[in-house]
Amino acid sequence: MTKIAVVGAGTMGNGIAHVFAQSGFDVSLIDISETVLDRAITTIKKNLGRLIKKGKISEEDKNNTLNRLATFTEIKSGVCGAELVIEAATENENIKLKIFKELDELCNSETILATNTSSISITKIAAVTNRPGKVIGMHFMNPVPMMKLVEIIKGYKTSDEVLKKIVGISKKLNKVPVEVNDVPGFVANRVLIPMINEAVITLNRGVAGVEAIDTVMKLGMAHPMGPLQLADFIGLDVCLAIMNVLHKGLGEDKYAACPLLITMVEAGDLGAKSGTGFYDWKNGYRNLTVASRFK
Numbered sequence: 001m002t003k004i005a006v007v008g009a010g011t012m013g014n015g016i017a018h019v020f021a022q023s024g025f026d027v028s029l030i031d032i033s034e035t036v037l038d039r040a041i042t043t044i045k046k047n048l049g050r051l052i053k054k055g056k057i058s059e060e061d062k063n064n065t066l067n068r069l070a071t072f073t074e075i076k077s078g079v080c081g082a083e084l085v086i087e088a089a090t091e092n093e094n095i096k097l098k099i100f101k102e103l104d105e106l107c108n109s110e111t112i113l114a115t116n117t118s119s120i121s122i123t124k125i126a127a128v129t130n131r132p133g134k135v136i137g138m139h140f141m142n143p144v145p146m147m148k149l150v151e152i153i154k155g156y157k158t159s160d161e162v163l164k165k166i167v168g169i170s171k172k173l174n175k176v177p178v179e180v181n182d183v184p185g186f187v188a189n190r191v192l193i194p195m196i197n198e199a200v201i202t203l204n205r206g207v208a209g210v211e212a213i214d215t216v217m218k219l220g221m222a223h224p225m226g227p228l229q230l231a232d233f234i235g236l237d238v239c240l241a242i243m244n245v246l247h248k249g250l251g252e253d254k255y256a257a258c259p260l261l262i263t264m265v266e267a268g269d270l271g272a273k274s275g276t277g278f279y280d281w282k283n284g285y286r287n288l289t290v291a292s293r294f295k
């Protein structure tokens with residue numbers, strides 16, 4: 001396999017494109033927004049520059065990686081010749097089903113269609129295509145170039161051959177694949193997102209402030225960052241979308257999203273990507289300041 005395509009160039013899409021291109025694949029990066037595509041390439045350049053500074057890659061590696069990347073605003077031209085397509089578009093079931101119908105029509109019948117969804121059923125996504133055996137979940141973690149794990153989700157009809165291929169490709173990217181079953185949230189988000197939601201409830205009920213909650217979890221549980229900071233990195237809209245999928249799919253009240261999380265998303269405070277969440281991100285990622293609303 002030499003050519004792949006990534007649909008969606010946001011937080012995850014640019015990272016996925018980066019690791020594939022750095023591992024020698026030709027990558028088409030597709031988004032409906034030209035601005036997002038420009039931002040994605042700038043981010044990839046910056047992240048490759050960091051790897052040079054750390055002595056992990058050379059200037060030549062950086063240039064080769066960038067030369068393997070091409071951007072497109074249309075799925076049709078972007079997926080041409082791709083042997084694997086990874087969808088990393090907005091976490092919204094209707095958007096994903098529409099994209100998979102389109103991919104199924106446009107791609108060669110042998111092309112494997114993977115989704116980076118955090119929580120939506122792989123089986124349901126596969127069912128809108130004529131190739132359910134070739135549809136699989138490939139759940140990368142954020143930030144993709146740094147994080148070793150890829151959660152591999154086998155849908156009801158995913159073939160063993162496709163599973164084996166995707167496990168092999170993940171290893172080629174120098175990642176560690178872990179196979180899990182297709183239930184809402186899989187493993188990663190079944191455990192992580194309710195913990196984040198509980199942290200928001202704890203804040204909302206006045207048990208402690210933003211810094212106190214994050215410090216307890218960082219120093220007390222040896223987490224590299226607190227759950228509220230992590231929520232800001234993931235994107236509060238993404239966290240809310242996953243909670244809603246867990247709530248609907250697992251049917252238990254304990255998965256109901258915290259009203260504060262819902263309000264913040266409605267207000268457009270989505271975390272690092274929007275500039276404000278539980279923290280204020282306007283002065284950069286290193287200067288962690290609690291958002292004025294929570295001081």
Ligand SMILES: NC(=O)c1ccc[n+]([C@@H]2O[C@H](COP(=O)([O-])OP(=O)(O)OC[C@H]3O[C@@H](n4cnc5c(N)ncnc54)[C@H](O)[C@@H]3O)[C@@H](O)[C@H]2O)c1
Nearest residue numbers: 008010011012013031032036088089090091117118142234
């Ligand atoms: N953010 C995380 O930490 C994280 C981690 C793991 C998995 N995920 C999953 O990855 C996926 C992407 O999440 P994200 O955080 O990168 O979201 P994002 O909002 O940063 O990016 C999504 C991108 O998809 C694009 N898009 C929407 N519809 C499209 C279409 N029809 N064709 C092409 N592009 C389209 C949007 O323009 C946007 O740039 C979601 O399924 C999410 O659940 C996110």
